[in-house]
Amino acid sequence: MIKTVTYSSWRYGVDQEAIVIKKNLKDQSVTIAFPFLEDTPNIEMTHSEAVGLKFSLDEIIGPIKQLEPPKELFPETFISIADQSRLSALLDEYPKDTEADRTARKAIRQAMEVLNLAAGGYER
Structure with a gap:
């Protein structure tokens, strides 16, 4: 499974950049890539680390009401x-x-x- 998140950027006059998140089924890990930032390596996370990131984002953002x-x-x-x-x-x-x-x-x-x-x- 692959998901893309776009965001506004101030770097180099680019309007939007992206983060690509990929779930690796073989080893149950998550890869986070910044395809437009050549100098930034991909981030490899275990499933539990990715869940920790999700909970951290939920805490920072707060509950989102539907x-x-x-x-x-x-x-x-x-x-x-x-x-x-x-x-x-x-x-x-x-x-x-x-x-x-x-x-x-x-x-x-x-x-x-x-x-x-x-x-x-x-x-x-």
């Missing part, structure tokens, strides 16, 4: 995107000036909720 998957932007519905846009545009037809307009806007928002459609903005 991100939650993003919420679905457009939930599944049987209403076309065009019809969803038309329904949303109805809100613009009724300003908030009168009680009748506010009631119409409230009814449109309730219909959008029943249909599981996203209604943008905040409305009281």
Whole structure:
């Protein structure tokens, strides 16, 4: 198994450099190579030394929380995107000036909720 880690570099005007990590199955060791640094020899580590390096990196970096998957932007519905846009545009037809307009806007928002459609903005 071979993995590559790229990183930004300040050396010699190079934008990115790489570290290549290779697991040697025969002797259960790990080789770490810096392919773009000719003057740096490969580093050979036993499996236990590599695990020690991993734990050291975990301690330095700290626990990394896994991100939650993003919420679905457009939930599944049987209403076309065009019809969803038309329904949303109805809100613009009724300003908030009168009680009748506010009631119409409230009814449109309730219909959008029943249909599981996203209604943008905040409305009281």
